[in-house]
Amino acid sequence: MTTYNQLAGYRVNYLSADPTLNSGNEGQVWYNSTTGKLRSLVQIKSWAAGGSLSTARNNLAGAGTQTEGLAFGGFATAATNATEEYNGASWSAGGNLGTARYNIGGCGTQTAGLGFGGYSGGNLSATEEYNGSAWTGGGSLSTAREVFLGNAGTQTAGLAFGGYTTANTNVTEEYDGSTWTAGGNLGTARRGQAGCGIQTAALAFGGQTTVNTTATEEYDGSTWTVGGSLNTARRGLGGAGTQTAALGFGGSSYTGATEQYNGTSWTTTTSLTTGRLAVAGAGTQTVGLAFGGKIVTGASSATEEFTSSINVTTAAAWASGGSLSTARKTLGGAGIQTAGLAFGGFTTTAQSATEEYDGSAWAAGGNLGTARRQLAGAGTQTAGLGFGGYSPTTNATEEYDGSAWTGGGNLGTARRLLGGAGIQTAALAFGGYISGNVANTEEYDGSAWTAGGNLNTARNYLAGCGTQTAGLGFGGYAGPATTATEEYDGSAWTAGGSLNTARYGLGGAGTQTLGLAFGGYTGTTFSNSTEEYNGTSWTNSTSLTTARSELAGCGIQTAGLGFGGYTGTNSAVTEEYTGAFQTATASNLTTS
Numbered sequence: 001m002t003t004y005n006q007l008a009g010y011r012v013n014y015l016s017a018d019p020t021l022n023s024g025n026e027g028q029v030w031y032n033s034t035t036g037k038l039r040s041l042v043q044i045k046s047w048a049a050g051g052s053l054s055t056a057r058n059n060l061a062g063a064g065t066q067t068e069g070l071a072f073g074g075f076a077t078a079a080t081n082a083t084e085e086y087n088g089a090s091w092s093a094g095g096n097l098g099t100a101r102y103n104i105g106g107c108g109t110q111t112a113g114l115g116f117g118g119y120s121g122g123n124l125s126a127t128e129e130y131n132g133s134a135w136t137g138g139g140s141l142s143t144a145r146e147v148f149l150g151n152a153g154t155q156t157a158g159l160a161f162g163g164y165t166t167a168n169t170n171v172t173e174e175y176d177g178s179t180w181t182a183g184g185n186l187g188t189a190r191r192g193q194a195g196c197g198i199q200t201a202a203l204a205f206g207g208q209t210t211v212n213t214t215a216t217e218e219y220d221g222s223t224w225t226v227g228g229s230l231n232t233a234r235r236g237l238g239g240a241g242t243q244t245a246a247l248g249f250g251g252s253s254y255t256g257a258t259e260q261y262n263g264t265s266w267t268t269t270t271s272l273t274t275g276r277l278a279v280a281g282a283g284t285q286t287v288g289l290a291f292g293g294k295i296v297t298g299a300s301s302a303t304e305e306f307t308s309s310i311n312v313t314t315a316a317a318w319a320s321g322g323s324l325s326t327a328r329k330t331l332g333g334a335g336i337q338t339a340g341l342a343f344g345g346f347t348t349t350a351q352s353a354t355e356e357y358d359g360s361a362w363a364a365g366g367n368l369g370t371a372r373r374q375l376a377g378a379g380t381q382t383a384g385l386g387f388g389g390y391s392p393t394t395n396a397t398e399e400y401d402g403s404a405w406t407g408g409g410n411l412g413t414a415r416r417l418l419g420g421a422g423i424q425t426a427a428l429a430f431g432g433y434i435s436g437n438v439a440n441t442e443e444y445d446g447s448a449w450t451a452g453g454n455l456n457t458a459r460n461y462l463a464g465c466g467t468q469t470a471g472l473g474f475g476g477y478a479g480p481a482t483t484a485t486e487e488y489d490g491s492a493w494t495a496g497g498s499l500n501t502a503r504y505g506l507g508g509a510g511t512q513t514l515g516l517a518f519g520g521y522t523g524t525t526f527s528n529s530t531e532e533y534n535g536t537s538w539t540n541s542t543s544l545t546t547a548r549s550e551l552a553g554c555g556i557q558t559a560g561l562g563f564g565g566y567t568g569t570n571s572a573v574t575e576e577y578t579g580a581f582q583t584a585t586a587s588n589l590t591t592s
Contacts, residue, residue, distance in 0.1 A: 045269045047258070050289070050303035051090035055082045057301075058294035061106025061115055062238070062280030066289045066305055068110040069282045070094070070130070074292060075102035076299055079120045083130070085110055086289065086303070095134040099126050103146035105160055106280075112155040114138070114175065119146035123165060127175070129155055139179040143171045147191035152202040152219075159183070159199045159219070164191040168209060172219070174199055184223040188215045194239030194248055194281070201243040203227070203261065208235040212252055216261070218243055228265035232257045238281030240288040240306075247288045247306065250279040254296060258306070260285055274302045316542045318530070321561070321574035322361035326353050329566035332377030332386045332420075333507070333552030334400075337559040337576055339381040341365070341400065342552060346373035347570055350391035354400070356381055357561065357574070366404040370396045376420030376429060376464070377552070383424040385444070388432060390416035397444070399424055409448040413440045419464035419473050419508075421488075426468040428452070428488065433460035437478060441488070443468055453492040457484045463508030463517060463553070470512040472496070472533065477504035481523045485538070487512055497537035501529045507553030509560040509577075516557045516577065519565060521549035526567055532557055532579065546573045 016034050053071060060074025069086030072094075073079070079102050083094035097115060104118035111132035118124045125144035128135040145163035152159040156177035163169055170189035173180040186204060193207030200221035207213055212234050216227035234251030241247045244263030249272055250256065256272035272290060279293030279300075288306035292299070324342060331345025340357035343365075344350070350373045354365035368386060375389030384400035388411055395414035398405040411429060418432030425446035432438050437459050441452035455473060462476025471488035474496075478484065481504050485496035499517060506520030506527070515533030519526075528547035531538040544562060551565030558579035565571045 045306075045308040047270060047272050047290070047304045047306050049273065050088075050291075050305045051086070052303055053084055053091050053292055053301040054093065055080060055084065055301070056299040057082070057102075057292050058276075058278040058299045059102040059104075059236075060278075060280045060292045061104045062282040062289070062291060063106050063108045063113045064110040064282045064289075066283040066287045069289050069291070070106075070108075070110045070113050071280060071291055072097055072106060072113070072115055072130070073101050073104040073118060074280075074299075083135070086291070091303070094132075095130070097135050098128055098137065099124065101126075103164075105163075107153045107158050108155040114153075114155045114158045116158070116160055116175070117141055117145050117163065127180070138177075139175070141173055141180050142182065143169065143173065145169060145171070152195040152197050152204075153199040157199040159195070159202050161195065161202070161204055161219070162186050162190050162193050162207065172224070183221075184219070186224050187217055187226060188213065190215070192235030192237075192252075194237045196239040196241045196246050196281075197243040203239075203243045203246050205239065205246070205248055205261070206230055206234050206237045206251060208252075216266070227263075228261065230266050231259055231268050234277075236277035236279070236294075238279040238290050238293075240281040240283045241285035245285040247281070247283075247285045249281065249288070249290055249306070250276050250293060252277050254294075260308070269308070272304055274300060274304065276300050276302070316530075316532075316577070316579050318542060318545050318562075318575045318577050320545065321359075321563075321576045322357070323574055324362050324564055324572040325355055325364065326351065327570040327572035328353075328564050329550035329570050330373040330375075330417075330505075331552045331564045332375045332389075333554045333561075333563065334377040334379045334384040335381040335554045335561075337555040337561045340554050340561045340563065341377070341379075341381045341384045342563055343377065343384070343386055343400070344368055344372050344375045344389060345552075345564060354405070357563075362574070365402075366400070368405050369398055369407060370394060372396070374416035376418045377554075378420045378422045378427040379424040385420075385424045385427050387411055387420065387427070387429055387444075388415050388418045393434060397449070408446075409444070411449050412442055412451060413438065415440070417460035417462075417477075419462045419476070421464040421466045421471040421473075422468040428464070428466075428468045428471045430464065430471070430473050430488070430493075431455055431459050431462050431476060441493070452490075453488070455486055455493050456495065457482060457486070459484070459504075461504035461506075461550075463506045465508045465510045465515050466512040472508075472510075472512045472515050474508065474515070474517055474533075475499055475503050475506045475520060481521070485533070496535075497533070499538050500531055500540055501527060503527050503529070503549075505549035505551075505566075507551045507562045507565075509553045509555045510557040514557040516553070516555075516560045516579070518544055518553065518560070518562050518577070519548050519551050530577070541579070544575055546571065546575065548573070
């Protein structure tokens with residue numbers, strides 16, 4: 001077998017504490033002997049959908065940050081003066097530009113923006129300053145021009161470079177808050193380029209000469225010098241960041257190509273979800289914003305947020321927790337890893353015992369009113385719900401307040417070996433067994449159950465997690481054990497990705513898009529298999545220490561709890577799951 005040392009060229013460090021980390025440690029793996037965790041440093045880069053612009057448009061300008069963005073001007077069905085402000089989730093209307101235009105340049109912040117040049121029946125020299133609510137006139141550019149989409153500088157120290165007059169230009173101008181004056185000319189005259197940085201340390205990249213270009217230039221406040229070339233030649237791209245940490249994205253041929261600049265060279269990274277040209281940008285290299293632009297069918301309102309972070313990841317593992325006071329199987333569970341709830345189940349008889357977990361030990365809670373086994377649970381330690389079960393088959397529902405159980409509204413269909421999800425006031429019951437497998441689903445509103453959409457696969461001994469409107473049901477016994485996974489949207493179930501191991505009597509935790517399945521019985525053996533769900537498919541993870549079936553579970557995918565069950569005898573074993581998760585980002589890593 002190939003070892004980590006052979007693959008990476010060095011051994012896994014054995015340390016008593018986590019090392020001081022920075023992005024230069026990416027890929028490092030170490031074992032923390034104090035916590036007993038295997039950890040690594042990885043970089044995660046992704047674009048995610050943000051709130052759409054109210055006005056779809058292309059050839060607009062952008063300014064600000066990912067959580068305080070500014071969009072202004074552009075072309076919708078004609079030149080527009082619309083201004084919009086972004087709060088990190090949605091856009092809202094700001095004060096209109098005095099002059100509607102597109103191919104406009106921009107820079108600054110949401111409350112101190114600068115818009116200059118552009119086109120509206122002719123090239124414009126007009127400059128406008130934004131104060132967070134209204135635009136007012138500033139000093140005009142010396143050279144009227146259009147097509148410079150990047151942003152560089154601030155409202156009182158802006159930079160305009162390149163563009164188009166009657167031909168491509170290399171003219172650079174510097175703004176001092178009232179007047180534009182000549183700066184050093186670009187080495188490559190061009191239009192449709194992107195820009196970022198500040199007036200004394202700016203970056204120009206991409207654009208069009210007679211063809212699309214990869215040219216990058218760096219400005220020091222007086223002179224432009226050649227920088228590292230883009231990997232993808234293009235015009236109409238967006239830009240964000242600084243001279244030594246830039247982000248370029250989108251552009252001609254409706255590309256989603258994204259690149260990062262380190263002050264010397266560009267590196268290709270994850271692409272925009274929506275490829276487009278004439279797109280605007282804002283923010284930084286690690287927290288960027290792309291909005292608007294032109295797609296094949298016309299102007300776009302799409303907004304995407306870029307995140308690049310250095311993350312410490314802890315390997316998934318199960319660890320021993322405090323044992324239940326009462327060893328039992330087919331019990332109900334609710335809560336989280338540090339505040340769990342165990343109730344009911346079977347020893348030699350049906351149980352009413354309730355226990356509460358504090359993250360290390362179980363303590364007695366109030367007994368169920370109806371002793372039973374093979375019941376389902378939902379909710380939290382202080383607002384729990386137990387329903388259905390056997391002693392004999394019952395429709396009884398009980399609500400827990402952190403000390404005592406009281407009767408709730410009865411299930412419409414009495415059953416046992418059913419699945420549960422949700423909270424005390426919005427729960428979900430599905431599947432189970434009466435005289436055969438059932439597919440019935442019911443929804444609880446805190447007082448009464450009503451019918452929901454049936455499972456596609458009738459089954460018992462299944463597990464569940466999630467919420468009433470985003471539930472997940474998986475595994476179970478349909479004759480024989482099944483891998484079937486189904487997702488509930490509040491009215492109907494649809495098929496999800498199948499479990500890798502068919503089993504029943506398994507435990508579950510998490511959400512519809514971050515589910516956790518563990519333990520169970522395959523029909524021939526007790527299983528210790530653990531799987532994580534990402535909303536599409538299941539992936540095998542670290543196995544339970546104790547293989548067992550008929551256990552209960554609660555918590556989330558990265559902090560799950562499995563307790564009780566059956567190994568041939570009733571079990572009191574509790575195990576705590578730590579999923580692979582991020583514990584630090586680039587913003588709080590220190591430099592070594």
